[in-house]
Amino acid sequence: MKILKFGGSSVANSQNIAKVVQIVSNTAAKEKVAVVVSAFGKTTNKLIASANKAASNEVNYIDLFKEVKQHHLLVITELVNKSEQDKVSQKVNTLFNQLQTLLEGCFLLKEVTPKTMATISGFGELLSSYIISEVAKNNLDATYKDSRELIRTSNVFDKAQVNFVVTNKNTQEYFNQNPHQITILPGFIAKTESGLSTTLGRGGSDYTAAIYAAALNANELQIWTDVSGMFTANPSVVKQAFPIPQISYQEAMELSHFGAKVIYPPTIQPVLEKEIPIVIKNTFDPNNVGTLITKEAKSNNLVKGISHIENITLLTLEGSGMVGVSGVSKRLFETLSNQNINIVLITQASSEHSICVGIYDEDAERASQAINNAFEIEIERRKVKPVIIEQGLAILALVGDNMKNHQGLSGQMFSALGKNNVNIRAIAQGASQKNISAVIDSNDAKKGLNTLHEQFFEEKIKQLNLFVTGVGNVGERFLAQIHQQQQYLREHLKMNIRVVGIANSRKMAFDTDGVDLNNWKEVLAKGEPATLNDFFDRAKTYNLRNSVFVDNTANKEVSEVYENYLRTNIAVVTCNKIACASDLENYKKLKEVSRKFNAPFLFETNVGAGLPIIDTLKNLIASGDRVHKIQAVLSGSLNFVFNNFNATSTFHDVVGDAQKQGYTEPDPKIDLSGVDVARKILILARESGYELELSDIENNSFLPEKSLNTTNNEDFYTSLTEFESHFQEIFKEANDKGCRLKYVAEFSEGKAKVGLQHIPSDHPFYNLEGSDNIVLFFTDRYPINPLLIKGAGAGADVTASGIFADVIRIGNN
Incomplete structure (x- = not known):
């Protein structure tokens, strides 16, 4: 014999009840079954709410009562044979008349006692079991039995203790004489020896089914619900959760005690003693194997x-x-x-x-x-x-x-x-x-x-949740690289990178399942108005594991919110140099907050775009080396400009070409004024352990004062045309000496400077082509022949790849 229990969601409406009857029919074709049913979905909650409203003298208690009654009568109309509908409706109406009388009593007395509440809350199971039994009788050998006639309890009305001696005797005697193949019984409810109605507490229908299974030595107890077994975690919270094929009684009790709602903890005790298997099945996917609960469940998983x-x-x-x-x-x-x-x-x-x-x-x-x-x-x-x-x-x-x-x-x-x-x-x-x-x-x-x-x-696959701001040249290529490499990262690095939030200066959009990178532009265009605070608040509210804020801008205001993210344990990856070149106190605070809240703060692309300059420097320092001197060409844009500028070109056009190709900042004056290079050498000096401010960097700018004082790109480019002869003279002076122009950053003996220099043909910087960068580190270990890093130091693609590399570093941490 098998005991089948169906929960409230399984019998919530006529369509679901029809599924239940079919499952019962399939099982009963092989052996006798006892079927325990809960109240129709949410009925018990409505009855309790109605009783509480009545006791509070709220006249609208009757609305909940009418809602419950209407639903039950509708099920009768839809499922019971027409020839039996009058009889069934009359019985159900009698029960509802009793229920209404109890509710009216609560209203008049302005109270609801535990005894009354137990009676009221048990009506849902009385109604559902009777109606379902009548539906089953349409085509099956089924009968109905009131559990109150079998299960005897203590006089505690809401969490009654079962008298197993009397209950087992009643149950065995009834089923020994019961000729029917199917018996439908209400769960949750019972009676005292004196005949007062009691309930078995939260999840009591599960318990009812277990009581019958133990009393009858059933070969299996099936708990039918709306999920396919016990999951590794709550699937509504953990999307990657999956059903557990087999689990022990003890493990099931531990999980059910700690919130796994598919089974009620006391359910297991009666069947555990007799080692009766429990199967958790899905009413809406009956062919799914579900979860088997037995005395021992062998598994390779240490955690179930x-x-x-x-x-x-x-x-x-x-x-x-x-x-x-x-x-x-x-x-x-x-x-x-x-x-x-x-x-x-x-x-x-x-x-x-x-x-x-x-x-x-x-x-x-x-x-x-x-x-x-x-x-x-x-x-x-x-x-x-x-x-x-x-x-x-x-x-x-x-x-x-x-x-x-x-x-x-x-x-x-x-x-x-x-x-x-x-x-x-x-x-x-x-x-x-x-x-x-x-x-x-x-x-x-x-x-x-x-x-x-x-x-x-999850096979050690680490999920990173990115909040990306800035989707211009660099940001767009960064998103494209993530999209292109997602499969590779998952297969080879066991890393799943999702872009959860995305923003530009006007709009922001979010999707906790990951923004579709095939059409992120359309998603962003339809997004909500963006502010820095709103974007941060959303990231904080989501509170996702392994969250990373990615700043692809050159915006000062964006750099000022890094601390907020770090304090919320959200890592920061940025190509924006402003934060690390800000006041020394702010730079040190960001580092400190990063350590304190275990939130990585990575900015490899601040110097050399995708080149591993900062990472190499950090490893030198961490291994005990000490930096004495740095010589570098750190501006890919300026290198591009002076590699392409000559007597046959105009400075205006070369700068314009550099900006079009994404080598310069959105404001090219930042590059040409030397401020960008000054920030970079400052960052390298600070990462080497020296305490400098940006104002300590000597900047020998080659731009005329008027160009430096412009306030927009249009005026800046106009000034470049105006001073073309000045730039040609700079070129001619270097060319006449057989030298090339390079904008060089130097750090030595605690001091730093940047400026345009004439580089002779025997210097390592002379043959630096295109937008390449080069850095020479002179240290204790490299005192004469410096450690040299050289390669592409500007451009949207290499900068994006540097940002991507920092994200991967976090994933590998």
């Missing part, structure tokens, strides 16, 4: 699932008067027990200075008051502090039987959470090591679950 509980409060009792004093724990737990408050988590310091317990938010006020009253004398004598309350928390739990046989799982768990700045407030781990629990801020629950699922279940 990750679950969580929301709305948790931590209560901490601490004080020097607790140390070495016996009975403190007993008094604390006894106080909570007397208030019928369930303890979800317990942890105690080995010093005995404090005890911390986790309870549900709804019990917090009552619990804290009771504890403070119980320890009133100790609090007055300052031996114990008033109970400390922390609310708005959640519990994450790793669950698995095999965890006890493997070292380091706790370390992996806490390390993964720590890297994503998920602060752990309390930890609990039993000696059995089947469950490792951590209390965190509820705002971090989604990020924490996804982080742990990625760590333990």
Whole structure:
């Protein structure tokens, strides 16, 4: 014999009920079945709400009642044989008349007692089971039996304790005499020995089915719901979660206790003792194998699932008067027990200075008051502090039987959470090591679950969530490179990069599943108005693991929000030099915040675009080397300009060509004035360990004063034409000496300068072509023959590739 239980979503409407009847028919063709059903979807909640409204003297309680009644009568009309509809409707109307009388009593008395609430809340199962039994009778050998005639309980009305001796006897006697192939029974409800209606608590229909399975020694208990088994995590929170094929009773109880809502924890106990298999099945995908729950479930997975509980409060009792004093724990737990408050988590310091317990938010006020009253004398004598309350928390739990046989799982768990700045407030781990629990801020629950699922279940594929601002030349190519390489990164680097947010100066758009990079321009065009603060607020609100803010602009205001991102544990990758060349105090603060909040701050493209200049310098310093001198051509745009400018060209046209090809900043004066180069040598000096300000850099500009004082590109280009003879004279002077013009940055003995120089033919800089950069590092280890880095130092493609490389560095971290 099999016991089948169908939840509220499985019997929510006529279409679903028809599916249920078909599943029952298929199973009953092979053996006898008992079918336990919940109330129609959300009916119980509506009945409880109606009773509470009536007790509060709200006349609209009747609206909920009418809504429930109308729905049940509609199902009768749609599914029951017409010849039987009058009989079924009459029975159902009788039940609704009884229900209405109870609700009217609540309204008149302005109260609802536990006994009355138990009766009212159980009507949903009475109605659904009777109606479904009549539908089944259309074509099947089915009958109906009221569970209240079989299950006997204590006199606690809302979480009644089952008298198994009487219940098992009643159940066995009934089914031994029952000739029908199918028996439909209501879940959730029972009766006391004196005949009063009781309920079995939250998830009581599961429990009802387990009671019958154990009493009848069923060969299987099937729990039919709206998902295909128990998942590795909540699939509505963790998109990558998947069904667990097989799991043990203990693992299932741990997961169900910690929020896996497909099965109610007490359900497992009656069948566990008799080792009856439980199968979690999907009513809407009946061919799916679902999850099998048995005594032992062999698996290679150390962790079977990750679950969580929301709305948790931590209560901490601490004080020097607790140390070495016996009975403190007993008094604390006894106080909570007397208030019928369930303890979800317990942890105690080995010093005995404090005890911390986790309870549900709804019990917090009552619990804290009771504890403070119980320890009133100790609090007055300052031996114990008033109970400390922390609310708005959640519990994450790793669950698995095999965890006890493997070292380091706790370390992996806490390390993964720590890297994503998920602060752990309390930890609990039993000696059995089947469950490792951590209390965190509820705002971090989604990020924490996804982080742990990625760590333990997803082939070590790390997901990066990018928030990209700036989609001009560099930004557009950056997005194109990500799109092109997504498959490669996933297969070879085990990295999944998603662009979650995208913005320019006018619009911003978001998609937590990843913006479609095939048509991101259309998505952005239809986006919402953009501000820097709104873009940051959205990234902060999403609170996604491994988040990265990518700045592809040269905008000062954008650089000023980096600290906000870093403090929120969002990494920053930027080609924008303004932040690292800002006041030394700000530069040092960004570095400090990056370390403190474990949020990488990478800016490789600040110097040399895609060249590994800063990374190489960092490795030199980290390995103990010391930089004495730097000589460099750091402006790809200026190198391009002076490599192409001669007596047959105009300076205006060459600069214009450099800008068109993406070598210059949007404002080319930044490059030509030497400010851009000054920022770069400043950044290299700072990364070498020297404390300099931008004002300390000597800048020998070759531009006329009038050009430097222009305020827009149009006036700037006009000035270049005006002073063409000046530029030709500069070229001629160098050419006459057999030299080439290079804009050189130098750092030596703590001082730095930038300016145009005549480079002779025997100098390493002489043959630097196109937009290439070159850097010479003179260090303790390279005192005479410097470490040389040379290559393309400007252009949208190489800059984008440098940004991309920084993103990959974060992914590999």
